[in-house]
Amino acid sequence: MTTTPDNSSGGISPLPSGAPIMLRGLCGFAQPYLRRTQYIPNFFFQDATLLLIVSGTLGLSNATDELIVDNDDSLLLVKPGTWANLHKTPTGPQQCFRSYYLTFSSELLEYFQRGRPHAEPKNLNTVQRTPLDTDLKTTLEWVCNSVLSADISEDRLRFRLLDLLAALAERGLAFNQYQAPSxxxxxxxxxxxxxxxxxxxxxxxxxxxxxxxxxxxxxxxxxxxxxxxxxxxxxxxxxxxxxxxxxxxxxxxxxxxxxxxxxxxxxxxxxxxxxxxxxx
The missing domain is CATH 1.10.10.60 (Homeodomain-like)
Structure with missing residues (x-):
């Protein structure tokens, strides 16, 4: 998978040409790209997930949350184990839906939380939206490009993922305290x-x-x-x-x-x- 500059969004623009990436014990990464409206009933977010909508509109709803995201100036954080109905609608000059889908493994979250024993526990809502400020956007782009790069070792990628989790924690955003998986x-x-x-x-x-x-x-x-x-x-x-x-x-x-x-x-x-x- 490759990346190209995207002056319109100010960040990375991965070409939608490769399969989703899954790195055991670290993360997963995918880049959905659609030119047709799509409804996905009962989509299961197995892992802690970050969603960035680059183009188009995403509607997300479940028993506790209902929201619509139609720009790239905010991030969606989804708790692991969340079920939701998704509605993806292509919009914009290119009439497409594009998003970045980044997941954190339970092992990585456990490692991160174990290294912060004195941090005040703050549980995330099932789905939460947060502004994507310049520092957070830069950190996210750094991680996404690292996942896509064949030159970055797993050790270096782990530190970059932990840095992204730390950036979220500094903004009062933390995924669930680690629990033994079912x-x-x-x-x-x-x-x-x-x-x-x-x-x-x-x-x-x-x-x-x-x-x-x-x-x-x-x-x-x-x-x-x-x-x-x-x-x-x-x-x-x-x-x-x-x-x-x-x-x-x-x-x-x-x-x-x-x-x-x-x-x-x-x-x-x-x-x-x-x-x-x-x-x-």
């Missing part, structure tokens, strides 16, 4: 690291040091099933690929673990209510 969260994380892999409950249970029966029982206690989690992770991955790459439907299907375009299309349409081809 079984469902641990399974989601494992599945999301390789959505195309032919996962089984037995394999995942073994990786989490428990039997298949124990895994299914614990997931049942959290009111979720393994096969439901797998489909949900794959559909979220497919949606992000459709929004951020120029891949064909069959390429996206294969990246989500489906050898059949028809099967992927069926699953996708059932989950989101429209064909994957309508996203392109």
């Amino acid at each position: 079984t469902a969260s641990r399974v989601r994380l494992m599945l999301s690291e390789s959505p195309a892999h032919p996962w089984t409950a037995r394999e995942v249970g073994r990786a989490l040091a428990m039997s298949e029966a124990t895994l299914r029982r614990r997931l049942s206690e959290e009111q979720v099933r393994f096969d439901e989690l797998l489909i949900e992770v794959r559909m979220h991955h497919g949606l992000m690929l459709l929004q951020s790459t120029h891949w064909s439907i069959i390429q996206v299907a294969e990246a989500c673990g489906y050898l059949s375009r028809a099967r992927f299309t069926e699953r996708f349409t059932k989950r989101f209510g429209y064909l994957p081809s309508s996203v392109k």
